[in-house]
Amino acid sequence: MDAIRADNLTKEYGEVVAVDHISFVVQEGEFLGLLGPNGAGKTTTVRMLNGVVEPDAGTVLIMGIDMVKRPLEAKSRIGCIPETGNVYQDLSARENLDLVGRFHGLSRSERESRSGELLTSLGLADRGDDYVRTYSKGMRQRVSVACAMIHRPSILLLDEPTEGLDVQSRRVITDLVKKTNAEGSTIVLTTHNIEEANRLCQRVCIINKGRIAAIEAPEKLRRTYASIQTVEVAFDGKVDVASFAAEHVARAEVFGDKWRFSTDDPDETIKHIMKVAERERLKIVALSTVGPSLEDVFVRLTEEEP
Amino acid sequence: MNYPILLRGVLTVTRKDMRIYYRKAPVYIFGLLMPAFLFFAFFIGRDLDPAKYFPGFLAMSLFFTSSSVGPIIVPWEKQAGTFERLLSMPVTVTTIILGDMLAGAIFGLLISTIVGVAGIVLLGLSVTNVLLLAVLFLLGNACFAAMGELLSSTGGRTPSNVMMLSSLVRFPLIFISGVFISLSDMTGLGLVTAYFSPLSYLVDGIGATMDQNSVFHWGVDILSLLAFTVLFVFASGRVLRRSLMKGL
Numbered sequence: 166m167d168a169i170r171a172d173n174l175t176k177e178y179g180e181v182v183a184v185d186h187i188s189f190v191v192q193e194g195e196f197l198g199l200l201g202p203n204g205a206g207k208t209t210t211v212r213m214l215n216g217v218v219e220p221d222a223g224t225v226l227i228m229g230i231d232m233v234k235r236p237l238e239a240k241s242r243i244g245c246i247p248e249t250g251n252v253y254q255d256l257s258a259r260e261n262l263d264l265v266g267r268f269h270g271l272s273r274s275e276r277e278s279r280s281g282e283l284l285t286s287l288g289l290a291d292r293g294d295d296y297v298r299t300y301s302k303g304m305r306q307r308v309s310v311a312c313a314m315i316h317r318p319s320i321l322l323l324d325e326p327t328e329g330l331d332v333q334s335r336r337v338i339t340d341l342v343k344k345t346n347a348e349g350s351t352i353v354l355t356t357h358n359i360e361e362a363n364r365l366c367q368r369v370c371i372i373n374k375g376r377i378a379a380i381e382a383p384e385k386l387r388r389t390y391a392s393i394q395t396v397e398v399a400f401d402g403k404v405d406v407a408s409f410a411a412e413h414v415a416r417a418e419v420f421g422d423k424w425r426f427s428t429d430d431p432d433e434t435i436k437h438i439m440k441v442a443e444r445e446r447l448k449i450v451a452l453s454t455v456g457p458s459l460e461d462v463f464v465r466l467t468e469e470e471p
Numbered sequence: 472m473n474y475p476i477l478l479r480g481v482l483t484v485t486r487k488d489m490r491i492y493y494r495k496a497p498v499y500i501f502g503l504l505m506p507a508f509l510f511f512a513f514f515i516g517r518d519l520d521p522a523k524y525f526p527g528f529l530a531m532s533l534f535f536t537s538s539s540v541g542p543i544i545v546p547w548e549k550q551a552g553t554f555e556r557l558l559s560m561p562v563t564v565t566t567i568i569l570g571d572m573l574a575g576a577i578f579g580l581l582i583s584t585i586v587g588v589a590g591i592v593l594l595g596l597s598v599t600n601v602l603l604l605a606v607l608f609l610l611g612n613a614c615f616a617a618m619g620e621l622l623s624s625t626g627g628r629t630p631s632n633v634m635m636l637s638s639l640v641r642f643p644l645i646f647i648s649g650v651f652i653s654l655s656d657m658t659g660l661g662l663v664t665a666y667f668s669p670l671s672y673l674v675d676g677i678g679a680t681m682d683q684n685s686v687f688h689w690g691v692d693i694l695s696l697l698a699f700t701v702l703f704v705f706a707s708g709r710v711l712r713r714s715l716m717k718g719l
Contacts (some may be wrong), residue, residue, distance in 0.1 A: 197719065212555075217559055217715075218715075218716065235473070236563055237472070237473045237476040237480070237561045238473055240562070241476065242558065243559070246556075246681070247555040247556055247558075248555065249480065249552040249554075249555045250552070250553075250555055250559070251551055251553050252556070253487070254551065255490075255491045255494070256490065256491065264486075264487055265560065267479070267483045267486070268479070268480060268483050268560040268561055268562070269561065270479055309556075322559075358659075371710060
């Protein structure tokens, strides 16, 4: 069965079309990443998937249940970290979990055992009874993740769950999400972190200007856009970006102690770099070509889409 | 509609509200202090018959307390960033409205019962129709909690602004509803204006249970309160659905 089926979803805010007739299917147990620049329509899409916003047109089926016609049953199958999904600061982590468990109809013993289990796996067991207002941002987000998972949902919708978190919190959260996916839950992850999407997702859906620009496995996407190559060069001195301007160089950027040039013609680009190095009296310390990263594909797709 | 999930959602929203919002300062300021101040300002030091004005004071206290919780909930949740999570739970707008309304009504019922019992005992008043008084208490609390919810639904995310709006609505109502001037003493335009306030029917009904002159039949009082409750719940739903994403 399809875990999520979105058909022709559309949402307009006044004159602005936030989501423009998008359709996609997420299989049960799949890990899908939603990528896109700011304002692309990712959050509006997630809000329509979790029933927070009603689409102007189109349908969302959650495990075969229509979100608009039967929202209570559909929402019961979802665990969600919304974009502004804070937990209640006047409650403890355990009380927050208890509250969400009640919304999902868990028995008292289920709520208690599941809360204990989640708080332990998220490293909050010893702070579970403290008010959330005394927590750090990372700890609050861990509680938020626990709330989304307390009822063992079939589907997890995560809208930038690791945004702005420290490495430890990020790792704890992604590990738990990965484990939940391995246990059979379907995950839809909205993120700006392309590396994270590349590492976690079986498929990524790139949204731009309210439309789907591509939906494919990261590796397949990279192969599709194999023409985008990156040339990495390390020089022994400083050099100005303007020196590298050329028709076949799509982008030139500093990457640590190296320069990265995105190009569809690596041969011409390398020749051009050699010329610049000679003219500027720079010594080339290292030079290599690499295939397109998911980020390169993302940039290409989101730049090219009308 | 799946009624078991709806009911579970309503009760969980109510529980959440009672746990979190009963402890917020605006609830005490607008729900307890304000009617107390009004009581001192208008009743103390004046040669008034306490028995005559007690129904008005009791209705006013019920009105203030039951309508004090509702207005802060939605703006507070929007400001704290918890509202979107709440919407993603197995709830609908109706669930949230009914849950918030129930929380406001329970708060009003608790406080107004204490005020009512204390007043009746201290003033030595007799209640001739306890059942009617109980029905009026339940309906009145539901009605004004729903009114509080309507004010809460207007879209703002700043609780103080919504409380200000709620004061703008609530204060005029107490002056036109027979709290300070008995409805039976009102004539002409004053009485006609009173017809449009739900509080008038509560004051009138409570007066009837204490053997005072009532302007309307108690059946009219009950039906009017019921009609206002339905109107407020319906309007809250319409307004909240329109302003749902405002301030998120």
